[in-house]
Amino acid sequence: MALSGSKKAPLWGAFFIAWLLATPTLADSCSLPGVGEQVVSSRVIDGDTLELGDGRRVRLIGINTPEIGRRGAPSEPYAQKARAELQRLVGDAGLRLVVGQEARDSYGRTLGHLFDAQGINIEAQLLSRGLGFAVGIPPNLALLECHLRQEQQARHQRLGVWRQVPVKRASEVSQGGFQLVRGRIVTVQTVGRHTWVELDGPLVLRLPVDLPGAADIASWRGRELEVRGWVVDRGSSRRGHKRFMLPLLEWRLVHLE
Template sequence: MNKKAPGQLWLGVFVCAFLFLGQLSLAMAAPGRALCSPPANLEAARLDSVVDGDTLRLTDGRMVRLIGVNTPEIGRDGKPHEPFAVEAAKAVERFLGRDLLLAVGQEATDRHGRTLAAVYRARDRGHLGEYLLLQGLGWHIVVPPNVSDLSCLQQAEGEARKRRRGVWNEVAPLLKASELDKRHRGFQRVTGTVSRVDSSRSAIWVEIDRNLSLRLSKRDLPWFSGIDIESLAGEKLTVRGWLIYRSGHNPRYPAHMMSLRHPAMLELDKD
């Protein structure tokens, strides 16, 4: 009998609870009813152009990066479009129109200077991120402290996964950690078995199949309350996030790294 350590049980409970709540809310919601409710204070804005599915340019010059959603990349500098990238950008244009409302995040800007916000359609306060995820035109992401729509966006993605819409129709393959090489970069979903858990002064490092290091900053540990990360050794996981290939890295460590900011970016595989 394979007895689970307390931390493993906590992670399993965490993942199962999210899945259960998602299914329950979807079952209770009437067809067409919004999952994400807008906050009271919203900022009016006007759309200038759609850069891609998760990035907008406003008429006041600001660039807005959607909170909670990552869409496939539009090809630039000779690179091809990722599957569903063009569809996601066109869906944003159809859904929003020109007048929109912003709920700026607790963390208001990213390292590129873009405004981080949930975006709503002005005429009926429809949530753009929810719409994109329901259509399977992106993936749910969680970057603390901007977590206010976590539950409803996870539910929206769950519906698309169940119905195999868009990116969930096997066009974006799940990568195996053991097969990663220097070609694999950018946003990915990766699966593998935890081979080692280590700690440094500023982070906990979770190694997957000796070929991928997940970096969990100790500043983010409060988000993992109740989860014993060290007990994950030997567990099979699926993670999502941005892969960084570290050329010229120390050969004692995996060449690929991914930051793990929130447990919602981590799935404990049942099999």
Template sequence: MSVQPATRSTPASRKLLIPVVVSTVSTNVSPVVPPKNNLNMSAFRGKRCALWIICQSAFFVVWLFIAGGPARADLRCQPFAPLEKVAVTHVYDGDTVKLDDGRKVRLIGINATEPGRDGQPDQPFAAEARDRLRSLIKATSQLHLLTDGQTHDRYGRILAHLFNERGESLEQILLEQGLAYHVAVPPNLTLADCFASAEQLAVKQQRGLWSKAGIAPVAARDVQDGGFKRLQGTVTAVQTGRHWRLVLDDVIKVMIYPEHRHRFEAKQLNSLQGQQVEIQGWVYRSRGEWRIKLETPHGMVFSR
């Protein structure tokens, strides 16, 4: 993801809808039971979303509107299953580590910016994220690993959470400090709502990636390459028939594949026509056009 010179949106203007069940204040490490309804694991974020969603769907009356906060200082993204004690021997970057048994671990729920390669400079806050993760691991007397629904990615890396001896999520800490983006990738969504709340703390306080030194969103019409991006644009078309997709600025297709449709409602998607939105995810080229997958409502932000 390249650094864009475009004027960024004001981070403090972002607003978040979170379910009232996501936070816990217990200091004990105890299982967190995920919602039975997959829709309850989603969260629409953004300036315009609150009134629009509450008015248009009775389902959303159970959501709590937070006007750019307040993010809870006592938020705890806790372990939800038995933990495996591990040791880390190398930190590649802010979201990937190597264990002493040779396994490579990609942290669930976050995406840190990339260190420079082939003579290219680091992306903003890439070094800070790597160094912070190193310091968190070094300061931990016992490190614990926890997998979710999918245990490996296509590169053979373990997909997992890391917790310290106090049951604190290292991903949560990075998100709260603005050193990584929250990404909700199914089926590993057990802590997605909690991580969304952690990210909102950084957004509100304009920390790290959400500060003026962070990476500006990319206008959909200006996309020239793939990779992780925050795309901004106007929804110029909505399809909820055989195929579900949004079109941004007539140039980028936002794909909602069949296996992810249960997390959305067609009526709400159709209401996005003409709305300014931000879509977060990995841009790719397919059939001669740029596309981006939308797998959960966590990946959609309503712009100013």
């Protein structure tokens, strides 16, 4: 559910939420050192992916926008608006690209942050308008805190994707893909290199045991959390295992109540 004054403070407490809402100017909070490389956009594919004039396809770091419908499937709400806004933002001269610490994804796309001629981060501008969700995949976390601030402001103002609450209950998870989920922690178990956190539904979270703070998870039983990420449909063939699994690699994307 959307955060409000009636909700309990998440994992980091009320101070963290106040900090997220502070520093509203994008130019001050969403910059990276260095000048990057000057690039030109030739085609916008969707709200978080574009093609450059030199042929490279760039997947923006730190944001996941609603999916454009393919092969006759309908687009998700605000998908077309996110693409149109990205087209507008990258249409001017002076566009700069800063490639991530991990430079490519499994599809061969360049992973990077884009900045306009004023040095303002493009992903942050989309998030501030409610046209996507902040995400963080290690090691490309340089702007995560900035992106979370911009998302939180859009969420507080109920802009774009936050106009209707996009968070579903863990018991309602029925397919894979990117999702925001809220659920109650039922069991916590460490097996080998992973800790498994089962929610009150067909969903389990998988955390590396060496993730800082993972040792404290056993005390979470019975509490509610909100988490986001790409849910994996593992099928129904493994008896005793929950069908859906969400890998968790970054604490700042979790809100524990």
